[in-house]
Amino acid sequence: MEPARSDRPSAWRAGLGAALVAGLVAFCVLRLQVVTDITAFMADVADPKLAALSRGMASSELTRTLVLSVSDERGEPDVAIAGAQALADRLQSRPEVAWLRTGPGELHAEAIHNLYYPRRFFLLADEPAALQDRLSDDGLRAAARELRRQLGLPTSGVIKQIAPADPLLAYPAQLRRLEAAQGGGVGLRDGHFVAEDQHALVMLATRSSPFDATDQAPLQAAIEAAFAEVDAQSGGRLVLEQSGVARFALAAETSMRADIGRISTVSLVGIVALFLVMFRSPRLVLLSLAPLVAGVAAALAACLALFGAVHGLTLAFGATLIGVCIDYSVHLFNHHMLDPASGGPRHSARRIWPGLLLGALTTVAGFAGLAWTSFPGLREVALFASIGVLVAALATRYWLPDLLPMAPKPGWVQRRAAAGLARVVAAMRRRRSAVAVLPAAALGLCVVGLPRIEFSDDVRLLTALDPAMLAEDERVRSRVSRMDGGRFVVAFGADEEEALAGNDAVAVRLRAAQAAGEIEAFRSLHALVWSAALQKDNAAALADPSLPARLDAAFVAEGFRAGSFAKFFSDMSHGPDVMRPADLAATPLAEAARTFRAEIEGGEVALVTLLRGVDDVAALQARLQGLAQVRYFDQQGMMQAAFGRYRARTLELVVFGLFAVLAMVWLRYRRLGLALAAFTPAVLAAATALSLVALSGVTIGILHVVALLLVLSMGVDYGVFLAESRRDPGGFDATVLSVLLACLSTVLAFGLLAMSQSPALQAIGVTVGLGVLLSLVLAPAALVLAGAGEGKDRE
Numbered sequence: 001m002e003p004a005r006s007d008r009p010s011a012w013r014a015g016l017g018a019a020l021v022a023g024l025v026a027f028c029v030l031r032l033q034v035v036t037d038i039t040a041f042m043a044d045v046a047d048p049k050l051a052a053l054s055r056g057m058a059s060s061e062l063t064r065t066l067v068l069s070v071s072d073e074r075g076e077p078d079v080a081i082a083g084a085q086a087l088a089d090r091l092q093s094r095p096e097v098a099w100l101r102t103g104p105g106e107l108h109a110e111a112i113h114n115l116y117y118p119r120r121f122f123l124l125a126d127e128p129a130a131l132q133d134r135l136s137d138d139g140l141r142a143a144a145r146e147l148r149r150q151l152g153l154p155t156s157g158v159i160k161q162i163a164p165a166d167p168l169l170a171y172p173a174q175l176r177r178l179e180a181a182q183g184g185g186v187g188l189r190d191g192h193f194v195a196e197d198q199h200a201l202v203m204l205a206t207r208s209s210p211f212d213a214t215d216q217a218p219l220q221a222a223i224e225a226a227f228a229e230v231d232a233q234s235g236g237r238l239v240l241e242q243s244g245v246a247r248f249a250l251a252a253e254t255s256m257r258a259d260i261g262r263i264s265t266v267s268l269v270g271i272v273a274l275f276l277v278m279f280r281s282p283r284l285v286l287l288s289l290a291p292l293v294a295g296v297a298a299a300l301a302a303c304l305a306l307f308g309a310v311h312g313l314t315l316a317f318g319a320t321l322i323g324v325c326i327d328y329s330v331h332l333f334n335h336h337m338l339d340p341a342s343g344g345p346r347h348s349a350r351r352i353w354p355g356l357l358l359g360a361l362t363t364v365a366g367f368a369g370l371a372w373t374s375f376p377g378l379r380e381v382a383l384f385a386s387i388g389v390l391v392a393a394l395a396t397r398y399w400l401p402d403l404l405p406m407a408p409k410p411g412w413v414q415r416r417a418a419a420g421l422a423r424v425v426a427a428m429r430r431r432r433s434a435v436a437v438l439p440a441a442a443l444g445l446c447v448v449g450l451p452r453i454e455f456s457d458d459v460r461l462l463t464a465l466d467p468a469m470l471a472e473d474e475r476v477r478s479r480v481s482r483m484d485g486g487r488f489v490v491a492f493g494a495d496e497e498e499a500l501a502g503n504d505a506v507a508v509r510l511r512a513a514q515a516a517g518e519i520e521a522f523r524s525l526h527a528l529v530w531s532a533a534l535q536k537d538n539a540a541a542l543a544d545p546s547l548p549a550r551l552d553a554a555f556v557a558e559g560f561r562a563g564s565f566a567k568f569f570s571d572m573s574h575g576p577d578v579m580r581p582a583d584l585a586a587t588p589l590a591e592a593a594r595t596f597r598a599e600i601e602g603g604e605v606a607l608v609t610l611l612r613g614v615d616d617v618a619a620l621q622a623r624l625q626g627l628a629q630v631r632y633f634d635q636q637g638m639m640q641a642a643f644g645r646y647r648a649r650t651l652e653l654v655v656f657g658l659f660a661v662l663a664m665v666w667l668r669y670r671r672l673g674l675a676l677a678a679f680t681p682a683v684l685a686a687a688t689a690l691s692l693v694a695l696s697g698v699t700i701g702i703l704h705v706v707a708l709l710l711v712l713s714m715g716v717d718y719g720v721f722l723a724e725s726r727r728d729p730g731g732f733d734a735t736v737l738s739v740l741l742a743c744l745s746t747v748l749a750f751g752l753l754a755m756s757q758s759p760a761l762q763a764i765g766v767t768v769g770l771g772v773l774l775s776l777v778l779a780p781a782a783l784v785l786a787g788a789g790e791g792k793d794r795e
Helices: 002-031 048-057 077-091 108-122 128-134 137-151 157-165 170-182 213-233 245-279 282-288 290-307 312-319 322-338 345-372 376-398 412-430 437-452 467-480 496-515 532-542 547-557 566-573 590-594 617-623 635-669 672-695 702-724 729-755 759-785
Strands: 065-072 097-101 186-189 192-195 199-206 238-243 487-493 521-523 597-599 605-612 630-634
Touching: 002 290, 002 376, 065 077, 065 467, 077 097, 077 192, 077 199, 077 213, 077 238, 108 170, 108 532, 108 566, 128 137, 128 532, 137 157, 137 547, 157 170, 157 566, 199 213, 199 467, 213 238, 213 245, 238 467, 245 282, 245 312, 245 322, 245 412, 245 467, 245 729, 282 290, 282 322, 290 322, 290 376, 312 376, 322 345, 322 376, 322 412, 322 702, 322 729, 345 376, 345 635, 345 702, 412 729, 412 759, 437 672, 437 759, 487 496, 496 521, 496 532, 496 605, 496 617, 496 630, 547 566, 617 630, 635 672, 635 702, 672 702, 672 759, 702 729, 702 759, 729 759
Parallel strands: none
Antiparallel strands: 065 199, 065 238, 097 199, 186 192, 192 199, 487 605, 487 630, 521 605, 597 605
16 A cells, blocks of 8 residues: 555646646747847847837838839830739738838829928028028029029929029929939839839838738738739739848748748657667657656746747747757666666656756856847847756656656667667776877867857848848839948937937038048938928028018029019018928828838937948048937948957857856866866867867857857766766766767757758757767767776765
8 A cells, every 4th residue: 555655646746747837838829929030139239329229220110111013024114003003902901001102192292382382481401501602692693593594494384483482492492302312213104103114113011010920921921912813914924023121031930930840840750769769668758758848838938928929049949958858858767767766766866866957057057148148039048948958957857757657677779778888988998098089189170170260240140031032122122212221320319309400410411421422322301301490590591681682683683573572572471380290291201201210219219311332431430420419320230240249248158157167067076087077078079069160161150159158058968977977886877878868869959950041040050069969979088088987986
């Protein structure tokens, strides 16, 4: 009857553990939300304003805008326009679409006239000196000559109508600014936007962020389905091309999801096959996954609870925990089957727990180091991995033993493999001089390879862009804006008026930069609206009591009749108030205005000026000096500098992690030689892996450096497990087999990341895969060379 009493608490603990894990899994299923925003893996930059802007731009109107370009294979623009309109009609009512335009609309000209013509008095000049020159006697004579010239042109009809009320031609000047602000080669044909006289355009903005796959995936599917239907009705003659951030984000998430499924499936199948051969029992194979399920469920639940979502890269990275967490159950299996404790599996777990805990803590120390970076994505990875590893170790110690049979029989393969590995180590002890060749060779590779390391901090290394999609995006974008991607000048302000004032100053200086050849062109909100202060300065200058007489005299001198322009001054006396950005909301310019605005944290306003052909960055920055609330924003250069800083920071974390791991190992063994035997192989393996990557011609990025932490934390596990055999020589055979299986399972998990389409995951997979393989070779070599593992310290 005694066994029955001891089984009751065992069954109760097993049931409680299963219930807790089931609860975590249910929570994850109900709350699971995956995001792929690449800005999560972008570090905060040195300038807090630019950092806030970078985050704000991720969901701005500019990034949420899609451009669809429809053309006819035979080059007939009318066919393309009809196809684009039919496509737009099918997409107009989609819930994901905030607005959609195929042209300016019927009221375009009237709306522009009603907005700007009554306010022409506020839009004469945007510089004090220019305003003074235009209203000087010489400036007024020049204005009179210009008006006479334009009245003599064949297109003088509109000028004749407005000249009595606008002799200084402020309204036509504003229309020219609007035309220039349109940018690109976009024109109109029968009321439709057309580029290069053959590409009919559909412009739309989504309601959600371009990185929100929940909305972007259905919209992309709808675009493809609608175009297929329209193209079929047109006889298959139409060609659709697109430009927009959302397509790349969606492609990245699709690829990432495929990576997760492929890597985790292949890893799991490989590990299951390996364990079936080794343990022969499907039940033990399933039980080996129990700590893994507990660890991943706890880690995922923690991320969802703290962040509300989990990043796709974190999930893909988390799939590699298969190869880490399963090491602990394998270690328990081998000891319980090959060197069983008299008290059953719980006693076996208690016996190996000190080494198991130390191995888990060194692994957590490596992952936790990522939490000190300024990459939100890497902090999430650190949390996921740290919790996953720790919970898996605890589940192995306190839950898994209650699920194991009391006395399982080891299989033939398991016994022979363990005995064979023990004989290999024994042979290594007899030939220590030959074994010394292994670390010497590794050191030689480090001497040759480490000086050849070339670092690259290009953020584009984190993603794999489809060349065909990228070329298509460039073609469409060049038809519409022809502005450089990722290069802006930004005017910040505590409120809208302050930002507009800075934007006015930016426009003046960029016009000078364009004249000097420092930039090719720019597009700015300044073409649509000026600050209230600047408009009032114009109105105040026109209110000069001497101006009516001086203007009349200047124009009479150029042949105009006296009193011809009295309406100009009478209109000014009862005109509307200055124009505000809100006045654009009810006009066709509303969407264009929103593309120049970015919302950032704290309610601050940021107005973005787009640039093209920046020839001399230093000269441009010098020209902008003195504008306190203005920044030049080069997204690629800024992020590259940030990645460089944080690569250096991560290398510092590697060094800090080395000391932390060494301290933990030394506190366990209290002997420097044994501590070094457990610790040094991982360090040498990490350095050698990095050397091999460098020798293969691959540039080293931030994630190669991050992978070093993982090699160090997991490689130390092998050294710790072998060093523990000094305290428990009877379990040495089981230990060396556990190290081999741990290495193989880790390679199956991390090494398969090299198959990923994501360069970020490839970098981690190659580095970690090489590092753990080298750790497998170097860990027993270090043990032998240190004279450990021979039973001298058995407790």
